[in-house]
Amino acid sequence: MEYPSWAWIVFFVVVLIALFVDVAIVNRHSHAPTRRETFIWSAVWVSLALAFNGFIYWMVDSHFDDHTLALTKTKEFFTGYLIELSLSVDNLFIFLLIFGYFKVPKQFQHRVLFWGIMGALVMRMIMIFAGAELVERFHWIIYVFGVFLLYTGIKMFSSNDDEFDIENSRIVGLTTRFIPLTKEFDGEKFFVRRDGKLMGTLLLLVLIVVEFTDLIFAVDSIPAIFGITTDKFIVYTSNIFAILGLRTFFFLLADLADRFHYLKIALAFILSFIGVKMLLPLVAETFVRVFGADGNSAFGQILQRYQNHEFSQTIINISLGVVVGAIALAIIFSIIFPPTESETKELMDKLDDK
Numbered sequence: 001m002e003y004p005s006w007a008w009i010v011f012f013v014v015v016l017i018a019l020f021v022d023v024a025i026v027n028r029h030s031h032a033p034t035r036r037e038t039f040i041w042s043a044v045w046v047s048l049a050l051a052f053n054g055f056i057y058w059m060v061d062s063h064f065d066d067h068t069l070a071l072t073k074t075k076e077f078f079t080g081y082l083i084e085l086s087l088s089v090d091n092l093f094i095f096l097l098i099f100g101y102f103k104v105p106k107q108f109q110h111r112v113l114f115w116g117i118m119g120a121l122v123m124r125m126i127m128i129f130a131g132a133e134l135v136e137r138f139h140w141i142i143y144v145f146g147v148f149l150l151y152t153g154i155k156m157f158s159s160n161d162d163e164f165d166i167e168n169s170r171i172v173g174l175t176t177r178f179i180p181l182t183k184e185f186d187g188e189k190f191f192v193r194r195d196g197k198l199m200g201t202l203l204l205l206v207l208i209v210v211e212f213t214d215l216i217f218a219v220d221s222i223p224a225i226f227g228i229t230t231d232k233f234i235v236y237t238s239n240i241f242a243i244l245g246l247r248t249f250f251f252l253l254a255d256l257a258d259r260f261h262y263l264k265i266a267l268a269f270i271l272s273f274i275g276v277k278m279l280l281p282l283v284a285e286t287f288v289r290v291f292g293a294d295g296n297s298a299f300g301q302i303l304q305r306y307q308n309h310e311f312s313q314t315i316i317n318i319s320l321g322v323v324v325g326a327i328a329l330a331i332i333f334s335i336i337f338p339p340t341e342s343e344t345k346e347l348m349d350k351l352d353d354k
Helices: 005-026 035-064 067-102 106-137 141-158 170-178 202-226 232-244 246-256 263-291 298-307 312-336 341-352
Strands: 191-194 197-200
Touching (some): 035 246, 067 232, 067 263
16 A cells, blocks of 8 residues: 555654653653653553554545545554554563663663664664565565564563573673773763763663664564554554653553563463464465365365455454453453562562662
8 A cells, every 4th residue: 555645744743743742841851750650641652542543544534535444454553553562561571671780770761761762763664664575575574474473472481581681692792892881870971071082871881782672672573563464654653653652651561560460471372373374374375275175175265265365354353352352361360360479579679670
């Protein structure tokens, strides 16, 4: 689909205005936000994404004069947004470990997260458009994404955040090797002059580690949304709206980190489901070629109809239902079956250094 240029303009204007309000008005001075602030601004960011989804429906319906297509695009955006938001929230646990390891004062964490998000806006645009181009030119890439997501989902079932070894991270070693650092904080500054020499502060090292980890996270999250749609506009906008409020969600998570311990299991299931979904066309094509799709094979008939995209609307609805259901169940089970005292103590010990 080719969207009108003004749709892209509206998107970037909304994003720039949101960033301006966040930086120049709400967080003009570095501070540790209160619980009330985090709840209010979390609601604002989610509402902004939902409002933009309403704009997508209106834009597609009016520009293409197709109500069904407009509804499909809103479902794709909402599903992609939920996946990216859930993955981003899960990845914030790693940010907690990074800030805890480097003992970053809470009032400076906002600045690191802001520039981390700005870098993510650029990096993800490059990765999304490159990925979309690859899928368009080499359709088999989608199967590679599917295998990767299935592997990631299965691995996530048994992994934990402690596997992220900051001390032995290659990016820390490379940064300290090529960039002279003061190894201490100097307010909000990323660079300072010492004896006439420009040097990076410890806050710069933290920013670089955050940017690098976000790049790693994008390798997981971007293929996941390509499993929902290959529409570049939907992929990029849903991705960006999910990370726009990342700073606020970080402080909200730090406050509620001990609550939703089943979220990782839900995300592992979602990634595995999307991986299988991306591989289904290949399975269908292989089955039809080997066994045929004659009238005596009901399964073959179904697979052939799947190949012909006759179930596209049903697949979108199922995907949305699975994503919403998995996240909802994770939240419900986390409330019904709270973590044990030892698990809570272990998690809170990680946060005590913040």
